Amino acid sequence: MKQRGQAVADKILDTAERLFYAQGYSNTGINQVIEEADIAKASLYKHFETKEDILLAYVQRTHELWFTRLQATVSKVEDPKEKLLAIFDHHIERQKVRGFGGCPFIKANDEAGTSDPRVLAEIQQAKLHSKKFIRALVVKSGHKKVLSDQELTEMIFVALEGAIALASVFKQPGEIQAAKKIIQKLI
Amino acid sequence: MKQRGQAVADKILDTAERLFYAQGYSNTGINQVIEEADIAKASLYKHFETKEDILLAYVQRTHELWFTRLQATVSKVEDPKEKLLAIFDHHIERQKVRGFGGCPFIKANDEAGTSDPRVLAEIQQAKLHSKKFIRALVVKSGHKKVLSDQELTEMIFVALEGAIALASVFKQPGEIQAAKKIIQKLI
DNA sequence: ACGTAAATAGACAGAGTTGTCTATTTAATG
């Protein structure tokens, strides 16, 4: 084996993640990936059969990392209602770090959701995971039942999704902050 | 002049609209556009300087058509609260017609929002237009003030956006229907 | 009916795409 630093597969995915998110999957060539990852083309095709396999691996890893990070943030908050609001704060910070590129799953869905069923399936899992996570927090939140558990879950789920998309349109977190304040009023 | 049927520029935009939305801008080649529009390549480049100019014209026309259609639908509803709910019904129908491809502006933003400032500006205008339209209906709705006018506007705006994005992920209108029912409870 | 403006088909340049393959070098393991 070579490559004493970072493992090759990781370097590929790190670079692909950065480029796919910033430029889009279709606008990112294999040649740019290998150059910026500083690896050989033959190495890339030894780890991944096709470019689409890299996209799938990227979406899968993004799903894992997204959940790990979100859970870590929320677990640091004790108040059960504040946990719900922490979801919004977390995504405000994430979008700032990401340069307001929007949701990586929605982006991947728009670019390859129709062409690769594996990618679509992973994206659907990620969104169901998000909803499930919100639901568990809603149930334990002790909110004031202006809406039912089911309804509040749904509202937070769609509002968060829309607010992130709009943050990407306006390149600022205003819509996420506004959504947070309204949810705050409803719990 | 030639082309006794539809004008050439219209055929280009009709075809581009269909292909850009279904496959994505980057995944659609000029050659596919001219073939399916049944026009010559030289004709296309006499009407548009670059491919990106076609994207811009597509986004602009989509903005116009979107608003015209939405306004027509809502104006047929008389009850001021029902007008707000008609927005959701309208988008449920539109997504069914569109094959659950999500919002064309968000898609265009994801693919070219960073590279072409003209496209980004038009998308921002479309979203501001949407919010303004919702706000006017909210103000006249006589809703029960669980939320302020400002807050209800914001909530409908982000929930609609998120619900459409999720309809595209799950390829069904469930999230838009769910969002509608919750807004119904809040007005 | 004629001149003109516009549309046509299609070749072409130049660059970029994914993916394959060869030949070489490197590093870890028995």
Next chain:
DNA sequence: CATTAAATAGACAACTCTGTCTATTTACGT
């Protein structure tokens, strides 16, 4: 230390991409 598995550089095939250009044909307005 030798073997072996993995990474390397880079050429290459086969396409596809955008955009240009030429030569030809069509149809409308005067």
